[in-house]
Amino acid sequence: MIVIEDLRKAYGRTQALDGVSLEVGAGELFAYLGPNGAGKSTTIRILTGLTRLSSGRAWLGGADISADPIAAKRQCGVVMQHINLDGDLSVAENMDIHGRLFGMSAADRAERTAQLLDYVELSDRAKSLVNTLSGGMKRRVMIARALMHRPRILFLDEPTVGLDAEIRRRIWGLIKQIQSEGTTVFLTTHYIEEAEFLADRVAFLDQGRIRALDTPRALIAQVGKWAFDRLGPGGMVTEYFADRDAAQAAIAAVEDALTLRRVNLEDAFLTLTGKAVRP
Amino acid sequence: MMQGVGAIYLREMRLSKRRFKRAMAGMAVAPILYMIAFGTAMGEGARFDGHTYLEFLLPGLIAMTTMTQAYGIAIEINIARFYFHIFEEFQSAPISGAAFALGEILSGITRALGGVVIILAIGWAFGVTIHTGPWFWLAVLLNAFVFASIAVALAMLISSHGDQSLVNAFVITPMAFLGGTFFPLDGLPQWAQVLLHGLPLTHAAQAIRADAFGQPPQWIHFAVLAGLGVVGFILALKSVDRARD
Numbered sequence: 413m414i415v416i417e418d419l420r421k422a423y424g425r426t427q428a429l430d431g432v433s434l435e436v437g438a439g440e441l442f443a444y445l446g447p448n449g450a451g452k453s454t455t456i457r458i459l460t461g462l463t464r465l466s467s468g469r470a471w472l473g474g475a476d477i478s479a480d481p482i483a484a485k486r487q488c489g490v491v492m493q494h495i496n497l498d499g500d501l502s503v504a505e506n507m508d509i510h511g512r513l514f515g516m517s518a519a520d521r522a523e524r525t526a527q528l529l530d531y532v533e534l535s536d537r538a539k540s541l542v543n544t545l546s547g548g549m550k551r552r553v554m555i556a557r558a559l560m561h562r563p564r565i566l567f568l569d570e571p572t573v574g575l576d577a578e579i580r581r582r583i584w585g586l587i588k589q590i591q592s593e594g595t596t597v598f599l600t601t602h603y604i605e606e607a608e609f610l611a612d613r614v615a616f617l618d619q620g621r622i623r624a625l626d627t628p629r630a631l632i633a634q635v636g637k638w639a640f641d642r643l644g645p646g647g648m649v650t651e652y653f654a655d656r657d658a659a660q661a662a663i664a665a666v667e668d669a670l671t672l673r674r675v676n677l678e679d680a681f682l683t684l685t686g687k688a689v690r691p
Numbered sequence: 692m693m694q695g696v697g698a699i700y701l702r703e704m705r706l707s708k709r710r711f712k713r714a715m716a717g718m719a720v721a722p723i724l725y726m727i728a729f730g731t732a733m734g735e736g737a738r739f740d741g742h743t744y745l746e747f748l749l750p751g752l753i754a755m756t757t758m759t760q761a762y763g764i765a766i767e768i769n770i771a772r773f774y775f776h777i778f779e780e781f782q783s784a785p786i787s788g789a790a791f792a793l794g795e796i797l798s799g800i801t802r803a804l805g806g807v808v809i810i811l812a813i814g815w816a817f818g819v820t821i822h823t824g825p826w827f828w829l830a831v832l833l834n835a836f837v838f839a840s841i842a843v844a845l846a847m848l849i850s851s852h853g854d855q856s857l858v859n860a861f862v863i864t865p866m867a868f869l870g871g872t873f874f875p876l877d878g879l880p881q882w883a884q885v886l887l888h889g890l891p892l893t894h895a896a897q898a899i900r901a902d903a904f905g906q907p908p909q910w911i912h913f914a915v916l917a918g919l920g921v922v923g924f925i926l927a928l929k930s931v932d933r934a935r936d
Contacts, residue, residue, distance in 0.1 A: 423936075457936075460782075460783040461782055461783055461935070462779055462782050462783060462935060462936075463935055463936050464935050464936070482785045482786075482787070483785075485783060485784060485785040486785045488783075490783050492776065492779055494776055495776075496775060496776035496777055496779050496780055497775070497777075498702065498706070498771075498775065498777055499775060500706055500709050500710070501702070501705055501706065501709070505705060509698055509701065509702045509705075510780065510784075512694060512697060512698035512701065513694070513695060513698045513780070513781070513784035513785070513786055514694075514784060514785060515694040515785075
């Protein structure tokens with residue numbers, strides 16, 4: 413559904429994307445994980461027509477984003493990292509303008525608006541001005557708006573950044589539901605647990621390059637199954653083990669009281685890129 | 692194409708409707724002050740081509756308001772682009788740059804026509820009525836088209852709201868005062884007249900004033916405005932596409 417070949421983007425001497433290639437299958441939930449400045453948003457901006465690529469090619473649902481950008485844009489909905497709603501218009505008006513931009517009929521716009529606002533549990537706020545909504549509500553309106561024209565691909569750029577834990581989990585549920593209805597989801601995040609919980613496959617992006625790409629389970633397996641953290645002379649040291657017995661034996665040899673834990677995606681990122689995900 | 696134009700235009704109109712009272716007050720205050728201040732200062736004695744100063748001033752104010760209202764969309768586009776990031780919604784939609792430009796230009800023209808109606812009403816309140824024939828409205832439309840096109844082009848080319856203020860301070864405001872709005876250009880030195888005839892507002896003010904005074908149209912004004920409109924529109928189209936980073 414999404415094919416990217418050797419995508420590059422330079423801002424002056426800064427190489428924001430340095431030869432990214434990947435494929436995302438239909439109905440897949442793909443996460444792009446990396447620290448701030450890794451090139452996550454640049455990829456989405458290029459794919460959705462907001463930023464010009466320097467070189468490389470990409471296709472959305474078979475449409476070449478450079479040769480046929482209009483056809484490519486018809487395939488996708490996008491939820492940007494920052495709120496980009498018209499604050500002086502109502503929720504329904506924002507949805508209506510989006511539907512018009514995508515050439516939807518009046519009846520379809522009205523029906524779809526009602527359906528999607530129900531879906532994101534904001535039916536009672538249809539006539540409210542966007543400026544009067546909370547951050548979490550605005551985010552849900554953005555997701556509803558992006559789904560308005562029934563896109564085959566949904567791009568979500570850091571969809572839960574700045575939201576509290578409860579709202580974040582609510583949006584995770586929504587994203588899972590969207591995927592279960594057949595939409596391909598391309599998600600960027602720097603929240604490890606978000607990628608681990610949501611994604612079918614994860615790409616680790618660092619300095620504009622993909623350092624690893626696989627299922628969360630396979631990425632974790634490359635590092636080990638069990639780990640414990642201890643304070644070494646140079647700071648925190650994490651030791652990884654393929655089985656529990658070996659890990660427990662290692663802990664027993666250390667005098668400090670340490671807790672054995674399962675290896676997670678953050679360990680995989682740290683080991684495979686040599687960096688922490690969080691800025 | 693038309694779905695995009697319609698969506699962009701409708702969005703601007705909905706926003707204008709929501710801000711109608713504020714916008715109307717904004718459109719009316721300056722012209723009322725000009726009418727009071729200049730009308731009182733010049734008195735009934737001053738005559739221009741056989742007309743009172745207020746009769747001379749009103750067409751000039753119409754030209755100026757047409758310019759400021761049409762050009763005013765640049766500020767709206769900038770707010771949408773830099774503060775609310777709405778421009779991204781249009782960039783990621785399956786519409787052409789031409790559809791975006793045309794929708795915004797039409798909204799600028801609509802705002803300008805609204806401004807003209809308000810100025811005519813203010814004139815009527817001051818006891819000043821002028822002739823408003825087809826040539827008057829054609830000049831108004833061309834003037835609005837020129838400045839709305841320039842507004843779209845500049846709004847796309849500048850990189851911050853601060854740059855927008857510079858354009859206003861160094862281009863729009865001087866033009867408002869020097870483009871034949873408040874005084875006839877005949878009394879100026881020849882070089883100044885030549886220079887000021889390079890401004891679109893000068894041609895708009897003279898074309899509007901000629902019809903307001905019941906004089907026959909001078910084709911040169913319409914030709915210059917149409918030519919500048921085409922150039923401005925092409926610039927707007929090119930600049931919308933360049934706005935991608």
